[in-house]
Amino acid sequence: MSIWRKVHVNKKAHAWEGDIPIYFSYTVGPAGEKFFTALKEKGVFVAVRCRQCGKVYLPPRIYCEVCMEDVEEFVEVQPEGRVVTWTEVTRDSRGSLLEKPELIGFINIYNTDGGIIHKIVAKDFSKESLTGAEVKAVLKPPAERSGELGDILYFELKV
Amino acid sequence: MSKVGILGIGIVPARALSSDVSYRELIFEAAVKAYEDAGIEPFDVDTFVSVSEDFNEGVSIFDEYVPDQLGAVLKPVHTISGxxxxxxxxxxxxxxxxxxxxxxxxxxxxxxxxxxxxxxLELALDPVYLRHTGVDPRFLAGLEMRAYMEASGIDAESVARAATHQRTNAIWNPLAAYPGKFSPDDVLLTEVVAEPLTEGMVAQPADGAVVVVLASEDVIRSQKKNQAVWIEGMGFYTSEPSFDTWVWERATYAELSARKAYEMAGISCPSKEISFAEVDSRYAYKMLQHIEACALTDGRNPAQLLRDGFFSKEGTLPVNLSGAHMGIGMMEEATALYQLAFAADQLLGRAGRMQLSDPYRCIIQSWRGLPTRSGATCILSRD
Structure with missing residues (x-):
């Protein structure tokens, strides 16, 4: 048993082109409903605290990954925090060049153990000082919000 | 419990393109080689595992596309995505x-x-909380790389050096698709992917296939092999899977899986008891991060050790002599098995120009890639 012959001429190597056109509607769940409703209606974030270990999750969830306990103590927090780490990207997810490079950061939201990954707009920023910088979310006007992360336009440096 | 060792390995050399064969034929070729190396026929095999991910294959329920070319029809087969x-x-x-x-x-x-x-890669991101950015999903690697660099004091040039270390090592690995002699500056000057990550720090895709035949000690001894390679320790862990609780600067999954494997192998001081290491390096900084996670530096800075030649063939603890992901190629689930095959050859004295002097035991560490915090570790040793 073995491969006796292989295609050895480029033009004779055939390939069949196909794609996977699949579409989803992802349920956000009860914790997600609270988060996105508060974002849309109040312009704040909702986190959730585990009574057993004290960990505060953002985005919220209904269970604690440490204790495996139900968590139900939802708390509202301001959409402000600190840049934990950041990067600058030049291409989109199709590999095409963006109009201009974008800063993306993980922002630890104050009074929580979690955070959000989002665009950061920082004019004249110093690369040395962006990590640890204080930022706040800039949201769409209330009438334009639809209850999704896109309601956050970007985070900007707090002055 | 029975001791488990390697009875045979079959590999198709990695290459950037393989338009001469389909994936089935790649697997078939590796299988034929593996059974020949093991001195068995497919019907001697009791159980089969295929490691694959449907999205990478372009079909769902990929399990069903595996048995034919492996000699696994009418046998127990299952797939692991990892x-x-x-x-x-x-x-x-x-x-x-x-x-x-x-x-x-x-x-x-x-x-x-x-x-x-x-x-x-984008489809692997959480659809509700992560996909919204619409940018190159390797932004996660950029975030992680910066966090690691800032926490460890490692600079981008050191990461670039990790990339060249592996590409150069691959020159002597005939199974590698991306051998090359580059300088750290060459790497730093490639296009920025997600600053500080550049294209030269990202492993490039390759085609290939590996089939590994494992067996119990009695089978291996009955084959009267003069020397065999044994699995002494194993571990696999998922640490913090949600991005909001990631410990950005650490590869906790690797720390845990290595610790478990060391414990199983009875290793108390890895840096002294390991002859060489093969670690995951899909992104060049991961090599340094994973070396630390596997407790191979005794608290010393891995970038400085790399600069001092500590991880080179002539060094105290050679790492990624195979070329790893940067040098062999990015083959999703398969690259770690190319590293395992290289390690087995090392232990058996068959590593050619990269052969070390009397290696006895090694660690192989793998990562499932972005956006996961999952990885596995094996400790191999020879008779």
Missing amino acids: DGLYGVISVAMQIMTGMFRIGVVEAHSKASNVLNHLKI
Whole structure:
């Protein structure tokens, strides 16, 4: 048993082109409903605290990954925090060049153990000082919000 | 419990394109080689594991596309989506139960079939909280790399040096698709992917296939092999899977899986008891991060050790002499098994120009890639 012959001429190597056109509607769940409703209606974030270990999750969830306990103590927090780490990207997810490079950061939201990954707009920023910088979310006007992360336009440096 | 060792390995050399064969034929070629190396026929095999991910294959329920070319029709077969080492551990555990004597692990890559790799990676991101950015999903690697660099004091040039270390090592690995002699500056000057990550720090896709035949000690001894390679320790862990609780600067999954494997192998001081290491390096900084996570530096800075030649062939603890992901190629689940095959050859004195002097024991560490916090570790030793 073995491969006796292989295609050895480029033009004779055939390939069949196909794609996977699949579409989803992802349920956000009860914790997600609270988060996105508060974002849309109040312009704040909702986190959730585990009574057993004290960990505060953002985005919220209904269970604690440490204790495996139900968590139900939802708390509202301001959409402000600190840049934990950041990067600058030049291409989109199709590999095409963006109009201009974008800063993306993980922002630890104050009074929580979690955070959000989002665009950061920082004019004249110093690369040395962006990590640890204080930022706040800039949201769409209330009438334009639809209850999704896109309601956050970007985070900007707090002055 | 039965001791488990490697009975045979079959590999198709990695290459950037493989338009001469389909993925099935890649696997078939590796299988034929593996059974020949093991001195068995496919019907001698009791259990099969294929390590693959549907999205990378372009079909769902990929399990059903595996048995024919492996000689696994009418046999127990299952698929693990994770990494090649997960497959090795799965088969080893089956053999350790005593219910199976010979098991096969298959991993392959037909990356050249995929026309838009970034979209597959994007689909792995949480749809509600992560996909919204719409940017190159390797932004996660950029975030992680910066966090690691800032926490460890390692600079981008050191990461670039990790990339060149592996590309250079691959020159002497005939199974590697991306050998090359580059300088750190060459790497730093490639296009920025997600600053500080540059294109030269990202492993490039390759095609290939590996089939590993594992067996119980009695089978291996009955083959009267003069020397065999044994699995002494194993571990696989997922640490914090949600991005909001990631410990950005650490590879906790690797720390945990290495610790478990060391414990199983009875290793108390890895840096002294390991002859060489093969670690995951899909992104060049991961090599340094994983070396630290596997407790191979005794608290010293891995970048400085790399600069001092500590991880080179002539160094105290050679790392990624195979070329790893940067040098062999990015083959998703399969690259770790190319590293395992290289390690087995090292232990058996068959590593050619990269042969070390009398290596006895090694660690192989793998990562499932972005956006996961999952990885596996195996400790191999020889008689």
